[in-house]
Amino acid sequence: MLNVIIVDDEEFARSSLYFLLQENCENVHICGIAKSVDEARNLLLKYDVDLIFLDIAMPGKNGFELIPDARANNSQVVFTTAFDQYALKAIKASALDYLLKPIDIDELKETVEKASKFIVFAGYEQDRNERLKNLSLSLTEKTEIKKLSLPNSQGTTLVGTEEIIHIEAASNYSVFHLEKREKITVSRVLKEYEELLPDSQFVRIHKSSIINLNFLKEFNFKNGLEVLLKNGEKIAVSRRRVSDFMEKVKSYTGNNSDK
Structure with a gap:
């Protein structure tokens, strides 16, 4: 009760x-x-x-x-x-x-x-x-959110947004791929995190993938548009998200070059 x-x-x-x-x-x-x-x-x-x-x-x-x-x-x-x-x-x-x-x-x-x-x-x-x-x-x-509390099977893990390499959808779950940590699976859908994370740094490139642009190593058009992340993972960009991805990369790299 x-x-x-x-x-x-x-x-x-x-x-x-x-x-x-x-x-x-x-x-x-x-x-x-x-x-x-x-x-x-x-x-x-x-x-x-x-x-x-x-x-x-x-x-x-x-x-x-x-x-x-x-x-x-x-x-x-x-x-x-x-x-x-x-x-x-x-x-x-x-x-x-x-x-x-x-x-x-x-x-x-x-x-x-x-x-x-x-x-x-x-x-x-x-x-x-x-x-x-x-x-x-x-x-x-009063700034962009710097940390997420991720409820999981072990309890709740506090994760800095700068640690997130990418997030993968798995049915009604979201799998967080993190720098220097094990993956964390959370019982929330990917859309919630798409709305939550700062869109200047995070971009949804596929219905099942959100990436952190800070971990983007390269992208190429060999087999459609594909990104290579700094942890070695390759993820395809869906055709309908190519334009948005390219705009986000342009904006992100431009903002960082000014610093």
């Missing part, structure tokens, strides 16, 4: 999420509902909270200001928001999950199931703290 609190300044949002959880998630116990960060802090002091459904844009203190309290309480965070693009990228990188309003029932069920799995997983407290710490840093720096 997951102990849950809902934090949102809008009455309709609070009541609708409460109803959806009550009707569709049998393993959820709603400990309390808060309409501000301060009220949520009181609930965290009173209850052993596993999961926080947290709105971002609230008057007074926004949802991000609750992150340190969530870390101290070892609580996982799911953002419920329609916030700006940068925040969504940071949330994808570090939070357990996010739900866009209006909340879809099936997505809510998946999120609760994901939370349950994390909580029973050995070492989950440390994993959660690492994700939330990374989120706080990302939002404070």
Whole structure:
């Protein structure tokens, strides 16, 4: 059973999420509902909270200001928001999950199931703290995301974007090929990382491949367009992505030559 609190300044949002959880998630116990960060802090002091459904844009203190309290309480965070693009990228990188309003029932069920799995997983407290710490840093720096938290069979691994050589799609999974590390397989689709990673450095060259241009050694047209990466791997560029690839390479090499 997951102990849950809902934090949102809008009455309709609070009541609708409460109803959806009550009707569709049998393993959820709603400990309390808060309409501000301060009220949520009181609930965290009173209850052993596993999961926080947290709105971002609230008057007074926004949802991000609750992150340190969530870390101290070892609580996982799911953002419920329609916030700006940068925040969504940071949330994808570090939070357990996010739900866009209006909340879809099936997505809510998946999120609760994901939370349950994390909580029973050995070492989950440390994993959660690492994700939330990374989120706080990302939002404070206000720059492109420098690190990703990758949940995998061993727990959660924090990976710098500069370590990523390329990412390979494998059905509904993404396989990260890393510099000086073993491959890491993550149960998220490639499109999520395509949207998340800085497009000045990463380019999708095929439906099943994203490469880091910093590891591009050469490309040639011997058998269609093919790239050779610095780790020796060769990957074909699909015909419909050739133009985009060439533009990205031109832009990337031009920007780096100015430095």
